[in-house]
Amino acid sequence: MTSPIAPDLPATGRIPVKPRAGVWRRLVKRPLALIGLVIVAVVVAGAILAPWLTGYDPNEQMFDGLTLEGAPLPPNASFWLGTDLLGRDLLTRILFGARTSLIIGIVANGVALLIGTLVGVTAGYFRGWIGGALMRFTDLMMAFPALLLAICLAAVLQPSLWIVAMVIALVNWVQTARVIYTETSSLAEREFIDAERTIGASAPRILFRHILPHLLPTIIVWGTLGISTTVLLEATLSYLGIGVQPPTASWGNIIFENQTYFQAAPWLVFFPGAAILALALAFNLIGDALRDILDPTQRGRA
Amino acid sequence: MSKGATSKRTGAPAPAVSVTAGPVLEISDLTVSVRGEDGERPVVSDLSFSLARGETLCIAGESGSGKSMTALAIMQLLPQPAARISSGMIRLHDMDRGDIDLAVLDERRMRRIRGARIAMIFQEPMTSLNPVLSIGRQLVESIEAHTGLSRAEARRRAVEALKAVRISEAESRLKQFPHELSGGMRQRVMIAMALALKPDVLIADEPTTALDVTVQGEVLELLRDLQREHGTSVILITHDMGVVAEMADRVVIMRHGRMVEQGTAADIFSRPQADYTRELLAAVPRIGTGVGRQKSAEQKSVEAEMPGSVAVVNDLHVRFDLRGGFFGQVNRRVHAVEGISFSIAPRETLALVGESGCGKSTTAKALAGLVPYHGDIVIGGRNLAGLGRDQRKAVRRDVQMIFQDPYASLDPRMRVGDLVAEPLLIHGIGSKEERSQLVAALFERVGLSADQMELYPHEFSGGQRQRICIARALALRPKLIIADESVSALDVSVQARVLDLLKELQREFGIAYLFISHDMAVVENISDRVAVMYLGQIVEMGTRDQVFSNPRHPYTKRLIEAVPVPDPARRRPRFARLDQEIPSPTRKIGEEPPKLALKDLGNGHLVAVS
Numbered sequence: 001m002t003s004p005i006a007p008d009l010p011a012t013g014r015i016p017v018k019p020r021a022g023v024w025r026r027l028v029k030r031p032l033a034l035i036g037l038v039i040v041a042v043v044v045a046g047a048i049l050a051p052w053l054t055g056y057d058p059n060e061q062m063f064d065g066l067t068l069e070g071a072p073l074p075p076n077a078s079f080w081l082g083t084d085l086l087g088r089d090l091l092t093r094i095l096f097g098a099r100t101s102l103i104i105g106i107v108a109n110g111v112a113l114l115i116g117t118l119v120g121v122t123a124g125y126f127r128g129w130i131g132g133a134l135m136r137f138t139d140l141m142m143a144f145p146a147l148l149l150a151i152c153l154a155a156v157l158q159p160s161l162w163i164v165a166m167v168i169a170l171v172n173w174v175q176t177a178r179v180i181y182t183e184t185s186s187l188a189e190r191e192f193i194d195a196e197r198t199i200g201a202s203a204p205r206i207l208f209r210h211i212l213p214h215l216l217p218t219i220i221v222w223g224t225l226g227i228s229t230t231v232l233l234e235a236t237l238s239y240l241g242i243g244v245q246p247p248t249a250s251w252g253n254i255i256f257e258n259q260t261y262f263q264a265a266p267w268l269v270f271f272p273g274a275a276i277l278a279l280a281l282a283f284n285l286i287g288d289a290l291r292d293i294l295d296p297t298q299r300g301r302a
Numbered sequence: 303m304s305k306g307a308t309s310k311r312t313g314a315p316a317p318a319v320s321v322t323a324g325p326v327l328e329i330s331d332l333t334v335s336v337r338g339e340d341g342e343r344p345v346v347s348d349l350s351f352s353l354a355r356g357e358t359l360c361i362a363g364e365s366g367s368g369k370s371m372t373a374l375a376i377m378q379l380l381p382q383p384a385a386r387i388s389s390g391m392i393r394l395h396d397m398d399r400g401d402i403d404l405a406v407l408d409e410r411r412m413r414r415i416r417g418a419r420i421a422m423i424f425q426e427p428m429t430s431l432n433p434v435l436s437i438g439r440q441l442v443e444s445i446e447a448h449t450g451l452s453r454a455e456a457r458r459r460a461v462e463a464l465k466a467v468r469i470s471e472a473e474s475r476l477k478q479f480p481h482e483l484s485g486g487m488r489q490r491v492m493i494a495m496a497l498a499l500k501p502d503v504l505i506a507d508e509p510t511t512a513l514d515v516t517v518q519g520e521v522l523e524l525l526r527d528l529q530r531e532h533g534t535s536v537i538l539i540t541h542d543m544g545v546v547a548e549m550a551d552r553v554v555i556m557r558h559g560r561m562v563e564q565g566t567a568a569d570i571f572s573r574p575q576a577d578y579t580r581e582l583l584a585a586v587p588r589i590g591t592g593v594g595r596q597k598s599a600e601q602k603s604v605e606a607e608m609p610g611s612v613a614v615v616n617d618l619h620v621r622f623d624l625r626g627g628f629f630g631q632v633n634r635r636v637h638a639v640e641g642i643s644f645s646i647a648p649r650e651t652l653a654l655v656g657e658s659g660c661g662k663s664t665t666a667k668a669l670a671g672l673v674p675y676h677g678d679i680v681i682g683g684r685n686l687a688g689l690g691r692d693q694r695k696a697v698r699r700d701v702q703m704i705f706q707d708p709y710a711s712l713d714p715r716m717r718v719g720d721l722v723a724e725p726l727l728i729h730g731i732g733s734k735e736e737r738s739q740l741v742a743a744l745f746e747r748v749g750l751s752a753d754q755m756e757l758y759p760h761e762f763s764g765g766q767r768q769r770i771c772i773a774r775a776l777a778l779r780p781k782l783i784i785a786d787e788s789v790s791a792l793d794v795s796v797q798a799r800v801l802d803l804l805k806e807l808q809r810e811f812g813i814a815y816l817f818i819s820h821d822m823a824v825v826e827n828i829s830d831r832v833a834v835m836y837l838g839q840i841v842e843m844g845t846r847d848q849v850f851s852n853p854r855h856p857y858t859k860r861l862i863e864a865v866p867v868p869d870p871a872r873r874r875p876r877f878a879r880l881d882q883e884i885p886s887p888t889r890k891i892g893e894e895p896p897k898l899a900l901k902d903l904g905n906g907h908l909v910a911v912s
Contacts, residue, residue, distance in 0.1 A: 191710035192711050192714075196713070297715075
């Protein structure tokens, strides 16, 4: 039974902030952000609905998919984006590839971002031996060739999409950690952080309520940059035979399989490349808009 | 253009000093506008004044009055592309070629005028010097660029210029880099650079605001001497009426981009015409007016009821290790605070004064728990050293802090209402509704309205933000508030109101203040007791009257003398310069600074004896 006199305090100890109800509404009001959202929606829908969209099997090598000389077909009425070297429909492969690439670009990249941010923030705020140890480890990771590390990890573990995603996350957090570390250590010097400490704020409170919001712009930029990096890293791993196993399609391995034929069949590289670019751009547009919307000092500015 | 036409416009009475000819610079109907989100907005409107040869004209006003914009407009250095001169003329009188209108001059020809004919020095000497070039190179290059002298010749001129600003060992100083010099030295280098080309007009934009008082005195005096020698006309832009009184022949008072009043310094100070000028002068803190702080009998009885001190500091040491060398071992130490002791009684204001680097802010930080220290800090009878983390947090509730810069000390991403509620939340006080009521009450108490709780810090002015900081500090009903230079960044009129608020709150809630400041006039106005710090130690401590009317330590005397008096009739006698700079508190390991012993001169007036 609750006491009628003292209404209970929220156990989490959060300040009652108005819910960010306006964020979505403000996001869709911006034309550029809307374009980004539409692109992401299209890619996600394409990935989910892939089996029903084209009527081809992504891995089926079709006789009518090649010319009589055995060369791939350019875009035409029956194969909208053309066919690849083995006579498979490119559009179907890109749609199925979106499944892999979205997982890599969003999950692997997201995990990398999370690790990088946590390491960077902790090292930047606490300094001392914790910070020193974390950053030396980061430097070590940076100096060690990421690809070699990924190969080692992938060789030890059984290759599967999720393992590839994890491997990519484990090698890709380093740059983020470095950048976040630098920014956190300069934020920690700001006077308002001292002011928080004088009112008795605990370290987690300062980190999550006062430092993290200021890091948002950086995190967003690194997050969008990471999409193309991770998608391409997955392609590299696939190419080396330790990533997604053929014939499973991913945007990266479509490019990798076909890049030597770029001059003869440019569409084979152009379309998956455009897909990666569009996805990264879409997240960038959304991220940009989010950064402005979440920054109160930008309020009221177009 | 005839001289007759120009001098007719000069309506102001001739100043007392020797003014040899007509105006060098004449500004008529100058309007500067800035393009913003909501169209163009004038920041300087219809400003007209003239500057006679050899004259010092002070442009005084509070922040946002357009005084700096005027200077930048003269130099054609307005921030591009937002700001522009929308109308008016800036005429520079040229002996050979007649008058030039700078407002319409193209960039190439303007470049030849900048530095050579009109030079400018800025507020922050560190940012106006290039940190990676030696001062010699910067000086020599600026001379070469304008004169076509040979390298050797330019170097000789540079040495001469440094000697003129009384920099010792000028030759070897040329090799030094800006960071190797103190603030005062850097500003002198800037002056040397500005005067090396013997310009007709020197524009100094808040040249001493970033400097310590004693250094400010020296720099101002230097400017005055150089002006007398070279006959340079000076436009001095300042918010400090004390500096105006010290330096000005004539004064232009500006507000909101418009001229409020102009006249000779004597007229402005003794017979101000405009209401605003009167308000501005009334708000200036003056030494010798700190009346009303004498304790009434009633207050004394309250103190008797509340025995014991709010805070006792005993033999406090704060040292920072500097690492160097290949293995990053500790090789030097900054002795920021070296064994100071004091106590603060309830309802008392103890002022800690001294110049930058004397350790006063470090003392505050140690007390607020922001830096590790040695020694004893006892708050409310409990020694912090012996307490666990939770207990320490509870004791710390009683000590709150207000920082210097109200722009930097509030998290820009939080609503101000949440910021003020935060201390309550952290210490688990009240329910959500109770907290928001409490915060609303606090807002009203510090002179803001409760509707403003939903806004973000950047939507407030500097004075309002400082009120928010005060509300935040008050939220936990502390026994002691540390105010670290809390009014230094504010305009005088705002400063006076914030000081009044602090005094009111003290009466109402019985708070004790540790008031840290470099400004002796403000300190005299608010404090009960004063402690003067020098190089991490207290050199003199006593009641306000003891320290201000009977200063015993030479450093205290210097500090008091250095404060510019806001009355041109009472310009101080020549200021005795120190032969050397204040020594650095950084020492090698094992090298302990000499410990000063304090002697009681009676009634608790302590003075260091050496």
